[in-house]
Amino acid sequence: MELLGIKVGNGLGLGKCLFVDTKLPNLNQETATSLEEEVIKVNNAIDEAIKDYEDIIASLDDEDLKSLTEFNKNVLISPSIKKDITNIINDKKCYGDLAIDIYFNNKIKQLENLDNNYLKERAKDVKDIRHKVLSKYYGIVEFNPDNLKEDVILVSHEMTANVLLTDNIEHIKGIVSELGGKTSHIGILTTSLGIPSIFGIDIKNLKNDELLFIDGNKGIIENELSEERIKEIKEKIATELALAKELDDIKEARTLDNYLFEVSANTGDLTELERIDEIPLDGIGLFRTEFLYLNKTTPPDEDYLFEVYKSFATKLNGKQMIIRTLDIGGDKKCPYIDIGEEANPFLGYRAIRYCLDHKDFFKTSLKAILRASAFGNIAIMYPMISSIEELRQANLILEEAKQDLRDNKISFKEDIKVGIMVEIPAVAAMADMMIEEVDFFSIGTNDLVQYTTAVDRGNTKISKLYEWFNPGVIRLIKNAIDVTKNYDDKFVGMCGEMAADPLGIILLVGLGLDEFSVNINTVKKTKKYISLLNKKETEEFVKTLLNLKTVKEIEDKLNKFANEKYGKYY
Amino acid sequence: MVTKKVVVKKETGLHARPGSEVVDIAMKFQSDINLKKGDKVINAKEVLEILSADINFNDEIIIEANGVDENEAVKALEEYIGS
Numbered sequence: 074m075e076l077l078g079i080k081v082g083n084g085l086g087l088g089k090c091l092f093v094d095t096k097l098p099n100l101n102q103e104t105a106t107s108l109e110e111e112v113i114k115v116n117n118a119i120d121e122a123i124k125d126y127e128d129i130i131a132s133l134d135d136e137d138l139k140s141l142t143e144f145n146k147n148v149l150i151s152p153s154i155k156k157d158i159t160n161i162i163n164d165k166k167c168y169g170d171l172a173i174d175i176y177f178n179n180k181i182k183q184l185e186n187l188d189n190n191y192l193k194e195r196a197k198d199v200k201d202i203r204h205k206v207l208s209k210y211y212g213i214v215e216f217n218p219d220n221l222k223e224d225v226i227l228v229s230h231e232m233t234a235n236v237l238l239t240d241n242i243e244h245i246k247g248i249v250s251e252l253g254g255k256t257s258h259i260g261i262l263t264t265s266l267g268i269p270s271i272f273g274i275d276i277k278n279l280k281n282d283e284l285l286f287i288d289g290n291k292g293i294i295e296n297e298l299s300e301e302r303i304k305e306i307k308e309k310i311a312t313e314l315a316l317a318k319e320l321d322d323i324k325e326a327r328t329l330d331n332y333l334f335e336v337s338a339n340t341g342d343l344t345e346l347e348r349i350d351e352i353p354l355d356g357i358g359l360f361r362t363e364f365l366y367l368n369k370t371t372p373p374d375e376d377y378l379f380e381v382y383k384s385f386a387t388k389l390n391g392k393q394m395i396i397r398t399l400d401i402g403g404d405k406k407c408p409y410i411d412i413g414e415e416a417n418p419f420l421g422y423r424a425i426r427y428c429l430d431h432k433d434f435f436k437t438s439l440k441a442i443l444r445a446s447a448f449g450n451i452a453i454m455y456p457m458i459s460s461i462e463e464l465r466q467a468n469l470i471l472e473e474a475k476q477d478l479r480d481n482k483i484s485f486k487e488d489i490k491v492g493i494m495v496e497i498p499a500v501a502a503m504a505d506m507m508i509e510e511v512d513f514f515s516i517g518t519n520d521l522v523q524y525t526t527a528v529d530r531g532n533t534k535i536s537k538l539y540e541w542f543n544p545g546v547i548r549l550i551k552n553a554i555d556v557t558k559n560y561d562d563k564f565v566g567m568c569g570e571m572a573a574d575p576l577g578i579i580l581l582v583g584l585g586l587d588e589f590s591v592n593i594n595t596v597k598k599t600k601k602y603i604s605l606l607n608k609k610e611t612e613e614f615v616k617t618l619l620n621l622k623t624v625k626e627i628e629d630k631l632n633k634f635a636n637e638k639y640g641k642y643y
Numbered sequence: 644m645v646t647k648k649v650v651v652k653k654e655t656g657l658h659a660r661p662g663s664e665v666v667d668i669a670m671k672f673q674s675d676i677n678l679k680k681g682d683k684v685i686n687a688k689e690v691l692e693i694l695s696a697d698i699n700f701n702d703e704i705i706i707e708a709n710g711v712d713e714n715e716a717v718k719a720l721e722e723y724i725g726s
Contacts, residue, residue, distance in 0.1 A: 144663040147690040150670070183695045191658060195694060343655055377700055384654060 076278060078249075080292030082263035082270035083594050085310050086246030087303070088224035090285045090296070092276075093216040093236055097207050101168040108166060112159050115169040118209035119158075123149045125205070129238045137265050141258055142238055145202050170210055177203035188370040188408060198258055201233040218245065226285045228276050234258040242266065247287035249294060251276050261344060264594065316601065316642045324353050326589070326603035328582070330610075335588040336600045337393070339568050341365075343381065345593055349388045353597065356393035356450075357385065358515065358590020359568035362438070363400055367407055372434065378441035386449025393450045395515065395566075395590075396442050397494065398435070398467075400424040400456040419523070424457035429466050439474040446486035454515055458493040458500055464510060494568075496520035501549035505556040508563060514553055515590065518569030522546055541571045542627045547580070547619070554584045566590050575643060576631040578602045583615025605638050644709045645717045649725040656699035657724070666690045668719050674710025676720070687720065 126146040161172040184196035218239035232250035248270035263270035269289030341361030402423025415421040428435040496517035566588030571577040573591040669687040676687040708716040
């Protein structure tokens with residue numbers, strides 16, 4: 074059986090299903106027999122938990138895990154925690170477990186009540202700490218990853234980051250959780266540790282001890298595996314490992330016939346700032362500004378945006394950074410932006426459509442980008458453009474923003490490049506007209522495929538129709554690429570999952586895409602695949618695909634070509 | 644008592660790592676140390692108080708210490724938060 078969830082950490086893994094939820098007894102609601110004894114028990118539980126965290130900190134090398142554990146420890150070494158819990162015990166004449174629960178619940182509520190999604194996520198860390206202290210109080214031995222002897226995939230209703238606090242993570246082949254998200258601590262940790270992880274899975278369908286296959290690249294869990302399937306999976310994992318080993322030395326995406334392609338990253342997440350030096354990326358092909366807006370109760374001010382853009386641009390050291398103006402609406406909601414109720418949010422009031430109506434708001438965001446352009450190689454990109462009029466209107470506001478800066482003698486790059494996302498079919502069809510008025514295109518395949526095939530990918534009844542090798546989609550992509558070739562100083566990139574897909578890469582190299590912008594974790598892999606191809610030969614091959622009428626024919630041919638060219642890496 | 648105004652220069656604000664770091668620094672001193680943001684008073688040794696105060700990049704806060712090593716405490720925190 075295949076279960077589809079939200080992919081969080083990339084990679085493949087095979088291991089036994091291991092449920093890690095430790096169930097705690099019900100809280101004792103009765104009057105305690107000895108209050109002094111309860112106070113001692115609670116204090117001991119806290120001290121033991123602190124000691125656990127200290128041991129973990131001493132054994133860890135990973136900085137992210139270390140910092141999380143230090144946070145947990147700091148919560149417990151608080152000067153007031155023991156005093157506060159003692160007071161609860163004395164007031165309520167209750168047992169220690171209830172007092173611990175009350176104390177932490179107050180803290181959790183304070184964080185959850187804040188209008189900041191980041192802090193709401195941190196409330197989950199505090200729940201983990203509560204769980205630990207209560208376990209110590211009851212004398213329950215928690216799941217301890219140090220003792221793992223075989224490969225496992227950890228499964229939980231709501232996974233806590235505690236399960237990763239060990240230097241024995243090689244046996245943890247995957248993480249599956251019903252609740253949680255990309256920005257939860259466990260989500261961030263699995264991404265940075267390279268452990269496949271999938272959230273949003275209904276864990277009732279899984280059985281303890283059965284063999285599971287986790288495909289973190291696709292967000293799929295597979296169980297009830299046949300012998301044959303297990304063999305296939307093992308081969309797949311071996312291939313992935315072989316590929317990973319050779320990725321360390323990858324620097325550029327140079328084809329066998331010596332053509333250089335650009336592979337840049339999609340980001341927008343402040344936590345990824347540090348990774349820019351570690352990954353051999355050629356730039357940022359898509360900087361999503363949404364994250365800077367979504368976690369707030371009021372719009373971020375110009376200075377804040379400027380500082381964030383500047384810090385990324387400075388770090389990139391001259392490499393290009395394409396900043397996409399706010400893409401709000403659709404499935405992304407923000408408390409201070411009133412989109413109103415909509416029957417079809419994806420066909421609704423979103424991105425540039427909202428911004429053009431809220432000129433001052435838009436101008437502020439543009440000024441922040443312009444100011445940062447004095448500190449690095451920054452370009453501006455408008456999302457959801459569907460007509461020339463919108464582009465021109467946006468450019469008029471950009472001109473006003475520039476004038477404001479000139480009037481105030483603030484420096485910026487006068488000839489900053491301006492481009493658009495090609496994600497609406499109308500724009501892809503009229504790409505020849507559009508390219509006359511912009512410096513670059515970035516093809517956003519996720520939306521382009523959804524709008525072209527009229528398929529909501531989340532709807533499982535029709536998701537099979539969501540297909541980027543649909544000949545209609547390929548023609549639109551080809552058109553957007555072709556028209557840029559008439560200009561020496563214009564370029565076309567793609568941000569979207571297709572740009573990192575091994576088969577997609579063949580098609581796009583053959584069509585002449587200039588820039589591949591992919592998830593930061595797949596930059597190296599994308600470069601590797603490109604470097605295994607011969608550009609001229611791939612172009613000739615792709616020509617033979619253009620008149621095939623079905624997805625199946627196209628995919629079969631691509632598959633055959635991929636087997637020949639990628640060999641053991643595919 | 645020593646007080647000092649400082650503008651937060653940690654890009655992610657005093658959340659997560661920086662919030663925890665502030666506690667690590669504050670714990671090294673015997674003085675009572677508070678951070679003030681508007682009319683909120685936050686104990687610098689309480690990581691959850693710091694987190695809940697939602698202190699962001701470019702916020703102006705006041706560091707206030709009272710005790711035998713108050714000068715050193717304010718200096719150390721100012722250096723960390725303001726750079």
